[in-house]
Amino acid sequence: MSQHLSSQEISQWMIGERTPQQEQHVRQCSECGAELARLQAALALFRGSVRHCSGRQSRSEPSDIASILSVRRGPRIQPMRWALAAAALLVLAAVPIYRNAQDRQRQAEIARADTLLLEQVDAEVSRAVPRPMEPLVKLVSWDFSSTIQNEEIR
Amino acid sequence: MIAAVERSASEIDDLDTLVHLYWTRVFRFALASLRDPDAAGSVAQDCFLRAYRSREQFRGDCSIQSWLMRIAVNLIRDYARNRRLQFWKRASASAVDLEAVSQWIPDDDASPESRAMAREQLAAVWKAAGGLSERQRTVFLLRFVEDMDLLEIAAATGMKEGTVKLHLFRALQAVRERIGRSQ
Numbered sequence: 001m002s003q004h005l006s007s008q009e010i011s012q013w014m015i016g017e018r019t020p021q022q023e024q025h026v027r028q029c030s031e032c033g034a035e036l037a038r039l040q041a042a043l044a045l046f047r048g049s050v051r052h053c054s055g056r057q058s059r060s061e062p063s064d065i066a067s068i069l070s071v072r073r074g075p076r077i078q079p080m081r082w083a084l085a086a087a088a089l090l091v092l093a094a095v096p097i098y099r100n101a102q103d104r105q106r107q108a109e110i111a112r113a114d115t116l117l118l119e120q121v122d123a124e125v126s127r128a129v130p131r132p133m134e135p136l137v138k139l140v141s142w143d144f145s146s147t148i149q150n151e152e153i154r
Numbered sequence: 155m156i157a158a159v160e161r162s163a164s165e166i167d168d169l170d171t172l173v174h175l176y177w178t179r180v181f182r183f184a185l186a187s188l189r190d191p192d193a194a195g196s197v198a199q200d201c202f203l204r205a206y207r208s209r210e211q212f213r214g215d216c217s218i219q220s221w222l223m224r225i226a227v228n229l230i231r232d233y234a235r236n237r238r239l240q241f242w243k244r245a246s247a248s249a250v251d252l253e254a255v256s257q258w259i260p261d262d263d264a265s266p267e268s269r270a271m272a273r274e275q276l277a278a279v280w281k282a283a284g285g286l287s288e289r290q291r292t293v294f295l296l297r298f299v300e301d302m303d304l305l306e307i308a309a310a311t312g313m314k315e316g317t318v319k320l321h322l323f324r325a326l327q328a329v330r331e332r333i334g335r336s337q
Contacts, residue, residue, distance in 0.1 A: 011326040015319055016304070038275075039326075042333055043298045045272055046279040049258045050299045054182035057191040 005032045014039060169206045176219060177202070179300060180226050186283075186295050187230045197233055201226045216309040223302070223310035227292055234288070255280065275333055282332035286325050293318050294325040 005013065005022060013022065013036060026032050129137055180201050184194035204225050205212075212221055259272050283291055292311060296302045304322075308315045 007327070007330065008323075011323050011330065014326050015322050017319070039330060039333070041272070042275040042279050042329075045259070045276045046283070047299050047301075048260055049255050049276055049280070050186045050295075051182060052258050053255045054178070054185050057185055057194070 004029060005035070010035060010039065014043075167209060169202065172205065172218070172222075173202050176222050179219065180222055183223065183226055183295060183300060184230055186299055187291065188234065193233060197226060197229045200229050204229070217306065220302070220306045220309040223296065223300070223306075224312065227311055230292075231288065253277075278332045279329055282329040283325075285332075286328060287321075289313075290321045290325040290328070293321045294329070297322055 003025075005025070009018075009022065010032075012018065013026075026036060124131075127134075177198060181194055181198040184197040184201075185191060188194055188197065201222060205222055212218075216224075255276075257273060259269050259276070264272070283294060286294060289311070293307055293313075296307045296310060297304075302310065304315050304318050307313075307318045307322075311318065313321070
């Protein structure tokens with residue numbers, strides 16, 4: 001391989017994709033070797049810079065561990081909180097159901113009383129004469145059909 | 155294999171050890187992704203808390219680091235989306251001073267010219283990383299800052315290995331282009 005590495009081949013080289021021919025060429029070609037070395041040096045500088053920056057900015061571990069540990073205790077308390085919240089919700093949900101049942105019972109009682117009253121009214125209305133006049137009806141009874149026949153003869 | 159999984163599971167059970175072993179990496183990745191130390195601290199804490207709470211779901215099919223990074227990647231994505239801030243595109247408003255971090259050059263013995271050139275390259279990489287898409291930046295940081303291999307990155311991001319390669323390739327092309335422009 002006599003040609004220099006292309007831009008794409010240099011990037012592929014850095015990823016680790018290289019052929020034996022390319023490796024041989026880089027060993028012999030100072031230009032390609034220098035290009036790869038320059039890129040590797042820039043990336044190494046970047047790595048060092050990030051690590052240096054991170055080292056300066058990093059919080060002290062113990063306090064971070066402590067804060068994580070304090071949060072870690074959370075899950076043990078969390079189920080209790082959820083249980084209490086669920087219980088409160090159940091109570092709140094049960095109140096309308098209880099009230100609804102009471103209302104229904106009351107309405108049923110009212111309906112029963114209404115039915116009874118209506119039956120009594122029906123019984124009163126279905127009488128031929130009012131109850132105080134019933135003894136008179138028994139005393140003065142006439143044959144209604146014969147009276148009509150007599151009227152027709154006349 | 156079973157012993158390794160059991161050892162991993164026991165490591166996760168011990169939150170103190172987990173934090174002690176992996177805090178630096180998770181915080182560093184979050185900081186490099188968000189460029190905000192407060193946000194990075196919150197993300198790192200949430201990451202360990204989530205890992206601890208869902209430790210029973212860890213089946214040992216990837217390393218603890220990959221598993222933690224996967225949680226961190228999701229948290230960082232959610233955080234950035236929820237806040238609707240594009241940290242990397244607002245260098246001036248970010249907590250991490252881009253100019254200051256670009257000045258960091260470890261080799262004091264180098265000539266002033268070499269140091270100036272290195273500073274330019276470093277600034278170019280920082281700027282290029284800021285211009286990458288979310289996925290490209292994630293795989294770029296995991297590969298070149300956290301030194302994770304492609305399979306680990308695939309496990310951490312939930313992408314296929316080929317997709318990781320593609321994002322990494324594009325990220326590198328963008329970085330190389332920026333470095334080339336800086337010279």
